[in-house]
Amino acid sequence: MQNDFELNSYLYIPNFFTEEELKQIEPILEKFHQQWLNEFDQYFKEGLINSHSLTSSTYLTKEERFQLFQFITAKKLIDIVTTIFPNKAKFLNTQLFFDPYNKEQKNYWHRDIQYTGLSIEEQKESIKTQNVVHFRIPLKKEEGIELIPGTHRQWDLPIEEETRLSINDRKPNDVLERGKTISLNRGDLLLFSANSIHRGLYGYERFSFDIIYCDDIPEFNAFIDPKNQPNKQELTLLDNRVF
Numbered sequence: 001m002q003n004d005f006e007l008n009s010y011l012y013i014p015n016f017f018t019e020e021e022l023k024q025i026e027p028i029l030e031k032f033h034q035q036w037l038n039e040f041d042q043y044f045k046e047g048l049i050n051s052h053s054l055t056s057s058t059y060l061t062k063e064e065r066f067q068l069f070q071f072i073t074a075k076k077l078i079d080i081v082t083t084i085f086p087n088k089a090k091f092l093n094t095q096l097f098f099d100p101y102n103k104e105q106k107n108y109w110h111r112d113i114q115y116t117g118l119s120i121e122e123q124k125e126s127i128k129t130q131n132v133v134h135f136r137i138p139l140k141k142e143e144g145i146e147l148i149p150g151t152h153r154q155w156d157l158p159i160e161e162e163t164r165l166s167i168n169d170r171k172p173n174d175v176l177e178r179g180k181t182i183s184l185n186r187g188d189l190l191l192f193s194a195n196s197i198h199r200g201l202y203g204y205e206r207f208s209f210d211i212i213y214c215d216d217i218p219e220f221n222a223f224i225d226p227k228n229q230p231n232k233q234e235l236t237l238l239d240n241r242v243f
């Protein structure tokens with residue numbers, strides 16, 4: 001499992017979740033999303049395709065937040081997290097991904113690390129060892145993710161770099177030959193590296209819950225908001241391997 005992930009930048013596990021497991025969180029995710037849409041209507045209409053930080057949200061009750069943490073720390077999930085990460089992993093945050101308001105809106109190839117302010121040289125160095133991994137949990141069938149296998153450790157081919165950085169008339173949604181699409185169904189689990197070259201594929205009114213983990217190293221401290229982490233009392237009731 002770890003070898004496959006390290007080689008491909010992703011791991012696809014069909015039918016990982018039961019209906020019963022999904023139904024424990026689905027109403028909470030929907031409640032959050034409806035309130036988010038109310039509050040951020042303007043940003044949604046301007047192009048936002050995701051929301052984040054569900055575990056610190058004032059839209060949810062303490063009980064709902066705790067239910068999310070229980071889902072996030074389910075043994076079968078944490079066992080995979082600890083297998084994939086070479087050293088200790090840390091829970092980073094949660095996100096919801098949905099379709100753009102404007103159905104013509106184009107997706108975009110990127111590496112998440114390109115938005116962190118690191119220079120290209122620093123990015124090239126960081127991806128050799130650092131790990132940020134999305135655990136994508138689709139609540140509906142979706143076109144999924146397209147990514148270029150192996151690129152969470154390897155730098156781009158020139159055409160790929162030009163595409164994601166919009167150089168030489170390339171556009172971030174242009175076709176890339178090495179792209180591999182992983183389509184998803186409700187119940188599946190997809191792990192993919194945020195450092196790989198990837199893009200989301202829109203359609204089918206997708207609705208996905210992503211749990212994100214990173215290495216437990218000081219370099220990521222700036223991206224971790226303590227409000228999203230369980231408090232002391234919650235921690236005593238949870239599997240604490242990722243906090």
Ligand SMILES: O=C(O)CCC(=O)C(=O)O
Nearest residue numbers: 049097112194199200201
């Ligand atoms: O699903 C998407 O729209 C994009 C996902 C993605 O690129 C990310 O999580 O970094």
